[in-house]
Amino acid sequence: MNTAKKDTPVCLTGIKPTGTPHLGNYFSAILPAIKLSKLYRCYFFIANYHALNAAPNKEKLERETLEIAACWLACGLDPKEVLFYKQSDILEIFELMVILTSYTPKGLMNRSHAYKAKVQENAKLGRDADATVNMGLFNYPVLMAADILLFKADVVPIGHDQLQHLEVTNDIAQAFNNATQSTLLTLPRPLLSKNTETIKGIDGRKMSKSYGNTIPIFQSKAKLRQAVMSIVTTSQTVAEPKDPDSCLIFSLYKLFSTAAEQGTLRKRYLEGGMGWGEAKEALLEKILSRFHKERMRYDEFIMNPDFLQKTLATGAKKAREHAALFMHELRSTLGIA
Numbered sequence: 001m002n003t004a005k006k007d008t009p010v011c012l013t014g015i016k017p018t019g020t021p022h023l024g025n026y027f028s029a030i031l032p033a034i035k036l037s038k039l040y041r042c043y044f045f046i047a048n049y050h051a052l053n054a055a056p057n058k059e060k061l062e063r064e065t066l067e068i069a070a071c072w073l074a075c076g077l078d079p080k081e082v083l084f085y086k087q088s089d090i091l092e093i094f095e096l097m098v099i100l101t102s103y104t105p106k107g108l109m110n111r112s113h114a115y116k117a118k119v120q121e122n123a124k125l126g127r128d129a130d131a132t133v134n135m136g137l138f139n140y141p142v143l144m145a146a147d148i149l150l151f152k153a154d155v156v157p158i159g160h161d162q163l164q165h166l167e168v169t170n171d172i173a174q175a176f177n178n179a180t181q182s183t184l185l186t187l188p189r190p191l192l193s194k195n196t197e198t199i200k201g202i203d204g205r206k207m208s209k210s211y212g213n214t215i216p217i218f219q220s221k222a223k224l225r226q227a228v229m230s231i232v233t234t235s236q237t238v239a240e241p242k243d244p245d246s247c248l249i250f251s252l253y254k255l256f257s258t259a260a261e262q263g264t265l266r267k268r269y270l271e272g273g274m275g276w277g278e279a280k281e282a283l284l285e286k287i288l289s290r291f292h293k294e295r296m297r298y299d300e301f302i303m304n305p306d307f308l309q310k311t312l313a314t315g316a317k318k319a320r321e322h323a324a325l326f327m328h329e330l331r332s333t334l335g336i337a
């Protein structure tokens with residue numbers, strides 16, 4: 001969508017640079033977001049400050065930031081249509097965050113899921129309620145509110161786990177607007193991704209980096225193969241007929257195949273004589289051919305970090321032009337011009 005069109009609604013989302021992109025990310029976040037870029041004025045960014053409270057090391061954070069950039073570009077994000085940037089390049093986000101803290105009730109933060117989970121864990125361990133809690137974790141929702149409110153986002157594509165953060169963003173925006181008798185902050189709406197629960201990992205649970213059950217998209221063929229070959233199956237013999245509808249391999253195969261192809265594989269399952277190895281090979285082949293172009297482009301991008309940095313810097317420069325105008329307006333409303 002043409003970024004210059006003023007009345008087109010704004011869509012914004014942040015991507016945490018944690019872990020190498022996998023099929024779950026692709027179907028639940030990347031693909032839907034790229035589709036949205038045809039309908040909205042989009043701001044997509046790498047939330048590297050959000051990654052800091054988990055104390056990543058320097059090399060890992062740098063590498064994963066570039067991996068995310070290469071991945072989204074390889075999957076079809078067009079940086080001419082979408083403002084694509086690193087959070088850390090938009091200094092206005094951090095200024096806005098400081099402003100927003102004055103309109104954020106502390107009790108609201110106390111009720112935040114991530115913080116509450118830490119407090120509960122500490123209680124179980126008989127430790128001080130705030131042991132291992134840093135202010136980055138506590139303020140995480142305010143930083144996220146600043147990301148969103150700075151660019152007047154109308155819609156924010158997220159997974160269910162981020163819903164509370166969006167509610168908090170709305171609460172903070174409303175508190176600010178009430179206190180300043182203004183409508184300066186736009187109340188954003190969540191766009192919930194439907195796929196998050198349906199993409200299963202190699203152990204049958206939801207595919208997630210934290211479960212270590214992912215199928216990576218852009219790693220070597222050997223690694224991809226290893227992940228596919230580790231998909232959990234029953235101990236049925238080759239000769240036995242098998243049930244496609246309760247099979248993890250088949251459920252993943254469906255993501256990449258036509259109805260006719262699914263019909264052919266279904267038949268192979270039902271008539272017996274097909275081992276799990278064969279089904280896994282069929283899946284692997286589908287994944288490789290589906291991502292053939294993307295994998296080639298990814299390799300080109302990742303070999304060219306300067307290009308990636310430049311692309312992100314160009315996105316940031318454009319985004320900051322919008323941010324600066326907005327912050328000017330906000331400061332004058334507050335009497336801090």
Ligand code: TRP
Pocket residue numbers: 012013014015016047050143144147148156157158162165
């Ligand atoms: N908190 C989000 C996550 O963990 C990432 C994120 C940061 C984000 N800022 C955002 C998402 C703003 C949407 C909008 O996935």
